[in-house]
Amino acid sequence: MTAKRDYYDVLEIQKDASESQIKKSFRSLARKFHPDKNPNNEEAESKFKEIQEAYAILSNPEERRKYDMFGHNRPGGSPFGSSGFQGVNISFDDLFGGGFDSIFSQFFGNSQNNSSTGSDLLVRHTVPFQAVMDGMEDELEIEALRNCNSCDGTGSNSDGGSRSCPSCEGRGRIDEISMVGPFRQRVRKECRPCRGSGRIVSDPCVICKGEGRKFQTNLVKFSVHPGIISGTRLRMRGQGEAPNSFSGSPGDLFIEIDVEPHPWFERDGPDLLMALPLSFADLLLGTIVEISHLDSEPLRIKVPPGSRPGETISILGRGLPSSSQSSRRGNVTAVLKLEVPKKTSRSIRKKIKELREEMEGELLPVEDRMSNEANFRRR
Numbered sequence: 052m053t054a055k056r057d058y059y060d061v062l063e064i065q066k067d068a069s070e071s072q073i074k075k076s077f078r079s080l081a082r083k084f085h086p087d088k089n090p091n092n093e094e095a096e097s098k099f100k101e102i103q104e105a106y107a108i109l110s111n112p113e114e115r116r117k118y119d120m121f122g123h124n125r126p127g128g129s130p131f132g133s134s135g136f137q138g139v140n141i142s143f144d145d146l147f148g149g150g151f152d153s154i155f156s157q158f159f160g161n162s163q164n165n166s167s168t169g170s171d172l173l174v175r176h177t178v179p180f181q182a183v184m185d186g187m188e189d190e191l192e193i194e195a196l197r198n199c200n201s202c203d204g205t206g207s208n209s210d211g212g213s214r215s216c217p218s219c220e221g222r223g224r225i226d227e228i229s230m231v232g233p234f235r236q237r238v239r240k241e242c243r244p245c246r247g248s249g250r251i252v253s254d255p256c257v258i259c260k261g262e263g264r265k266f267q268t269n270l271v272k273f274s275v276h277p278g279i280i281s282g283t284r285l286r287m288r289g290q291g292e293a294p295n296s297f298s299g300s301p302g303d304l305f306i307e308i309d310v311e312p313h314p315w316f317e318r319d320g321p322d323l324l325m326a327l328p329l330s331f332a333d334l335l336l337g338t339i340v341e342i343s344h345l346d347s348e349p350l351r352i353k354v355p356p357g358s359r360p361g362e363t364i365s366i367l368g369r370g371l372p373s374s375s376q377s378s379r380r381g382n383v384t385a386v387l388k389l390e391v392p393k394k395t396s397r398s399i400r401k402k403i404k405e406l407r408e409e410m411e412g413e414l415l416p417v418e419d420r421m422s423n424e425a426n427f428r429r430r
């Protein structure tokens with residue numbers, strides 16, 4: 052299976068395409084790949100389905116907004132349910148009129164039904180690497196549409212200045228029965244008089260202009276747990292956008308945590324990997340390297356005499372806490388490297404030359420060295 056393509060790419064449109072551009076592009080692509088025009092062509096068939104799916108999402112403002120925010124991996128899984136998008140049968144003729152509109156507007160009947168829930172929001176937030184070791188308490192200022200404090204979200208400060216919409220009985224939606232070809236279809240539409248809010252405001256609140264919600268900045272506090280992995284999304288229930296209707300509950304806020312890279316450690320789950328570049332003398336004679344560490348105890352790396360570049364030294368239990376609740380910590384592994392200075396003084400080069408001649412006498416012939424190295428490598 053190939054990765055799911057971006058819906059905008061599928062419909063060959065820009066991210067800021069208007070509703071009519073989306074429709075126009077869908078119509079022309081759907082005509083091109085319609086099964087009637089491509090009999091027994093599996094590739095066209097799957098293209099046709101892909102185009103339909105992209106159109107189902109992008110032609111629905113609410114779904115489009117969620118897609119723009121979360122992409123294909125939105126919280127709560129596929130909007131089409133666990134089995135994903137199944138495709139619909141659109142007649143070729145419908146692609147010339149608007150006959151396909153009501154088919155697509157049905158998909159999210161259920162989600163529109165509970166559009167009394169506000170939109171979810173996603174923010175990305177970077178934490179220092181140290182937070183993976185210790186965890187941290189953090190906070191963010193989030194600006195979002197929230198219930199207006201002045202009118203308590205009702206849209207009006209006076210008694211009776213805001214009342215339930217009589218056309219939709221406060222539901223904000225109206226069901227219409229219409230004919231699609233030979234079929235009767237129930238289509239759920241936004242109530243016009245109240246613009247889907249379920250309320251008629253005759254004496255609007257001056258602060259929110261009768262909307263019942265307005266942009267406000269809130270301080271959101273949250274905990275980053277030890278062992279956290281980049282890309283983790285923290286869900287803050289009820290901290291998302293206030294609902295568009297006057298009743299209902301706010302959406303959720305997702306905080307996606309991005310961990311800053313460490314100056315020398317790479318992460319492999321709870322294990323930490325690093326390279327330790329040493330001089331030839333340190334490798335030959337052995338040494339102890341002491342560096343400050345994330346757990347505030349110095350990290351002592353004992354390099355034994357005769358160490359070779361590429362060998363590793365592990366220090367058990369000094370890695371990161373694992374992201375699960377267990378108290379076990381990972382390991383630190385240092386890969387030894389040979390640091391060759393780019394520039395050396397004349398006097399050092401002179402001494403090294405003397406040493407080279409002296410050491411050459413202790414080395415095996417080069418063929419033996421090469422085959423020893425090959426044997427080591429092939430072990």
Ligand SMILES: [Zn+2]
Nearest residue numbers: 199202256259
């Ligand atoms: Zn208000």
Ligand SMILES: [Zn+2]
Nearest residue numbers: 216219242245
């Ligand atoms: Zn209404």
